[in-house]
Amino acid sequence: MLAFCLLSMLPLSAADLFSYNAEQLQNELLVLNELECAVIQDQLTRAPFEMDLLPAVKGAVQMVPQPNAEVDKLYGIPPFYWGLLLSGVGIAYVYKVSQDSERTKQAFLGCVVNGVALTSIYLIRLLILY
C-alpha cells in the first residue's frame, strides 16, 4: 500500500502524458458507434432528429434502430395490428415485406389476440342466447 502511494506520487514521465483511457472512450461513444452502424447499414442520409449539439439524454432515447425500406412498406402500422386486423393475410404480408421473424411473431400475436377476442364474443353470445 505504501509502495503504491509512493509510486502514485512520482511525477509523470513524458511518455505517460501520451496516453488516454481507451475503455472510457469506447463507453462514451457506444451510442454513436451504434448510430454509425445504422447509418451505414440503412444508408441513411438524414438524421431522424436534430443532431446539432444533441443532448446526450435525448440521443440515448432516440438513437434506436432506424426504420428501413421494408418496414416503411408497413405504412407505419405496427406488425401486431396487421395480424390483429387482417389475421393470416396480415401475418403473410408482414413476413413478405420485412422477412423478419420478430415482426412476424408480433403479427402472429395480433392474429391470436384477434382469434381469442372473436371466440370470446362468440361464447358470450352463446351464453346470453341459451
Place this chain on the structure above:
Amino acid sequence: MIKKFLITGLVLSLFLSGYAQNYYRISGEYSIKGKSETAAQLVMGKFYYDKNEGTIIHENYFPKKETWITSDTSLYQIIDGAIATRQTIPDFSDFSIYHMVLNNQLDNFGLEESDFTLESVENSEGMVITTWSPSRSMKDHVGKIMISSKNKNMYGIIFFSTEDKIIKKQFFEDYVLAGGLTFPGRIVEITYSGEKEVYQVTTYKNIRVNDTQQDQLYHFDPANFKQGIRAL
C-alpha cells in the same frame, strides 16, 4: 573505376529524383463522432483536397446533405447546390491534416515551418518525444506543444495552455498505406475544459491519393454557384 561508379551514382540519383512522387491530391471518407457531458454528434461524409487548388471540400451526407468548403479565408456552406452561408476565417489549409500528409509534415505537425522552436528531444517507451516552444511574441497567447512519434509516424500531440496545463490531446492511430502515403485511419481528440472532457473520434477510410479521374470534385469556384452552374 571510381569515376565510373560516381557517374553511375549521379545518373541514378538524378533518375530517381525525377521520378520522386509528387503528392498533390487526396480524398476519402470520414466519420466524426463527438461527445461531451451534454451533447453528442455524428457527422459522416467525403473529403477532397488538392494542395495546388488550396481548397478543402467536405461533403457531408449525414446528419444532413451539405457541403463545407474552405477556400483561402472563406468558409462556404453549400446546400442544394447554392451557397447558403459564407464566413471569413483564418487561412489554416496549410495546417490541415490533408496538407500535412501530402507534404510529409505530419510527423512534426508542420511546426518546423511555424513560429515554434524545438526545445527538446527525448526517447521514452518506444516514442520519440519533441517539445516545441512558441516564439516570444506568441508566448502570452499559446503554450508549448509536445509531439510523440512511433515507428516514424506521428502518434500524439499535446497542446498546453500558457499556464502549462494540458488543454488538448490528439492521437493518430491505425495508419493505412494509400498510394505510397501513410494516413491515420483514426484520430482521437480529447479536449480538457476545466474538470470536463470532450471526446472526438474521426475515422477515415477509402483514402485515394493523386486521383486524376474526377478533377471536378477537387475544384471550387464560388462564381459557378452564384450562377447555378454547378450543383453538388
